[in-house]
Amino acid sequence: MAKIPTSRVDRLLSSMGYGSRKEMARMAQAGGILLDGADLTDLSQRLAVTPDLPGRLEIDGAPLDPVPGLVVMLNKPLGMTCSHKEEGALVYDVLPLRWQRRDPQISTIGRLDKATSGLLLMTDDGELLHRVISPKRHVRKTYRASLARPLSGKEAALFGSGQLMLEGETKALAPARLEVLSPTEARLSVTEGRYHQVRRMFAAAGNHVEALHRESMGELCLPEDLAPGQWKLLDQEEIARIFR
Known part of the structure; x- marks a missing residue:
């Protein structure tokens, strides 16, 4: 059985972005931190960091944020960058500032x-992050691609052959599955994550991707009611679907 992690309350709150440990101490002295409905002033005590902690700990009138180990699904809009440092709109901008x-x-x-x-x-769970992106896991990622030119009819065999070599690379791609949706639209499932892989695959087939949208990872699908720019926290059952 995995050991349940524990943490000092002030250290936990600081690591979760609420403020410095001194700021947390001042908040506690002012009655702003409650544990099981009672004032918590001694922030040196250790608590088990379990998923039910937000139901027990109240910070400044609101339940504690999700504890470390959270996983967020975002319906990423066009124009946002997956970076902490680049200029312009970043995917992290949609999350609470804390x-x-x-x-x-x-x-x-x-x-x-x-x-x-x-x-x-x-996620803030480094172990989970590496499990998902590990080539050994073969997590299937499915994309819907809109193309500049009609499909030739040869793409499914080419992509599924396990012999397609992308320009500038020395190792052939693993077999991928193509589903034709219309003359200029297809759904492609890949188990690798090479640089601009889907776009380069269609380029190798003599076509150009005009629009690309990721629909699923494993059996975890993007909900229809999650609008671009919106996010949701995933539970353990949803996380497990990634690896199916």
Whole structure:
């Protein structure tokens, strides 16, 4: 059985972006921190960091944020960058400001380029991040691609052959699955995450991707009611779908 992590309250709140440990101490002395409905003034005590802690700990009149180990699904809009440092609109901008100060920081699980929309996962769980992106896991990622020219009919065999070599690379791509949706639209499922892979695959087939949208990872699908720019927290059952 995995050992349940514990943390001093002041250290936990500071790592979750609420403020410095001194600021947390001042808040506690002013009655702003409650544990199980009672004032908590001694922030040196240790608490088990379990998923039910937000139901027990209240900070400045609101339940504690999700504890470390959170996973966020974002419907990434076009034009946003998966970066902490670049200029312009960043995917982290849609999250609560306090979450942007968390330590360990929230990072994207893989990336979608500026011109690609759809399902993007973010987490502060480094172990989970590496499990998802590990080539050994073969997590399936499914994209809907709109193309500049009609499909020739040969793409499914080419992509599924396991012999397609992208320009500038020395290792062939793993077999990928193509579903034709219309003469200029297709759904492509890949188990790798090479640089601009889907766009380069269609380029190798003599076509050009005009629009690209990620629909799913494993069996985790982007909900129809999650609008571009909106996000939701995932529960353990939803996280498990990534690996199916």
